[in-house]
Amino acid sequence: MPEGQTVLSLLRKAEDKLSSVSHDLARRDAEIMLAHVLDTSLARLPIYEQRIPPLHIDQFERCVRRRQAGEPVAYIIGEQEFWSLTFKVNEHTLVPRPDTETLVEVGLRHLTPGKPTRILDLGTGSGCILLSLLHERAEASGVGVDKSSNALAIAKMNADQLGLLSRCELREGDWYEALREGEQFDLIVSNPPYIQSSDMLALMPDVREHEPHSALDGGVDGLDCYRRIASDAAFFLCRGGTIAVEVGIGQHEDVADLFVMSGLEAVSTHADLAGVMRVVAAKKAAES
Ligand SMILES: C[S@@+](CC[C@H](N)C(=O)[O-])C[C@H]1O[C@@H](n2cnc3c(N)ncnc32)[C@H](O)[C@@H]1O
Known part of the structure; x- marks a missing residue:
């Protein structure tokens, strides 16, 4: 040698x-x-x-x-650690970010251990948020929705690898359109695309040239997906249920306003480890 x-x-x-x-x-x-x-x-x-x-x-x-x-390491090795679990990823899924663990933490606070609860993850991608929550709460089950069938194929492999396939359904569709009549959830989580379209070109080349734009571009003001997600949240939440979403830097107040306008209450914001307001949560009233 x-x-x-x-x-x-x-x-x-x-x-x-x-x-x-x-x-x-x-x-x-x-x-x-x-x-x-x-x-x-x-x-x-x-x-x-x-x-x-x-x-x-x-x-x-x-x-x-x-x-x-310029290809991200996660795509080269085909996996990324998130919430101390290993997730398969490819060019059809966003690479799970450490910031997103804040959303898992906030979500867990709203899932009582020992209680059978239903979770909806809108824009599930690799499934990292839904599957981390299910991994922590053995009695919970959930639905992961994405408009990308290629991303859902990866989420399915991850669910299988983590032994969670029996507790999750993965459905293709446009946000809530993938849901069945009458379905309601105790917790809705989402990390939707939230980059302003005009900022897409300014993203780091690793991200801009390799990660799916459909996972990143949030429209002219970056808030398009939040508008859709907030507007129907109350309809798909159980009474007293919680919605929690990840937001980009500086978006928390706008998203909090969208939740209030949609009739939700108890709006709260949560910082990530860097002190950036990263998650906005709100509740549906327990009684109407
Ligand atoms: C920012 S990525 C988040 C992926 C994953 N949840 C995570 O946190 O790593 C947003 C995801 O939303 C999906 N998405 C975008 N528009 C959608 C829509 N209209 N309906 C359903 N999913 C959508 C994208 O395909 C992508 O997987």
Whole structure:
């Protein structure tokens, strides 16, 4: 085996190549991709002096080239960790973001442990929000809706992998249109597209050129999907039920207003770990 084919030298070369696209995360990205190629976890990545077989070196170098071309690491390795669970992803699903864990936290507060509850996730994508909630609440069941059949195929694989298929239904459709007459939910969650159309070009190239625009573009003011979701929320919520949605930076007041205009009450806003107002929640009155 020639010199220079150890874990350490491979990582160093990759870090160098990735510095212009991954910046401070170049080393981390290289480690994640090498762990993927070696079919191991980051924590179990072999010690730096260990030599890597040529086949794996070729595979790793292909991953590095894809990353150099701007493809997100999650698409290259085909998965992303979210809520300490592993979710399959591909170019049809948004890559689950850590910010979105705030929505899971808020949602959980409204799902009483031990009580059979029904959850609706609008724009489920990879299924990360719905499936994380179902994973935490063994008595809950739910419906994930998306207009992308390709995203739903991934959500189904994730539900299967997490052993949650029996407690979730995945339906294709335009927001509430996928629901049946009379269906109501204790909790509605959504992380809809919320980027203003005019800001789409200013997104980081990784996002703009690789993630599905249908998962990102929220219309002229970024609020189109919230209008749709808020307007019919009361109809599909059980009495006393909660809706909680993720919002983009600076959108929380507008979305809170939309909930109030739709007749919902007890509107609350919740910050993510960076202190950004990230989730807006509201309730349907317990009695009418
Ligand atoms: C921002 S992504 C969120 C994906 C996933 N829930 C997450 O948090 O990672 C928004 C999702 O909404 C879906 N979507 C967009 N418009 C929709 C519509 N009219 N009806 C249903 N789903 C829609 C997109 O396909 C995409 O999967």
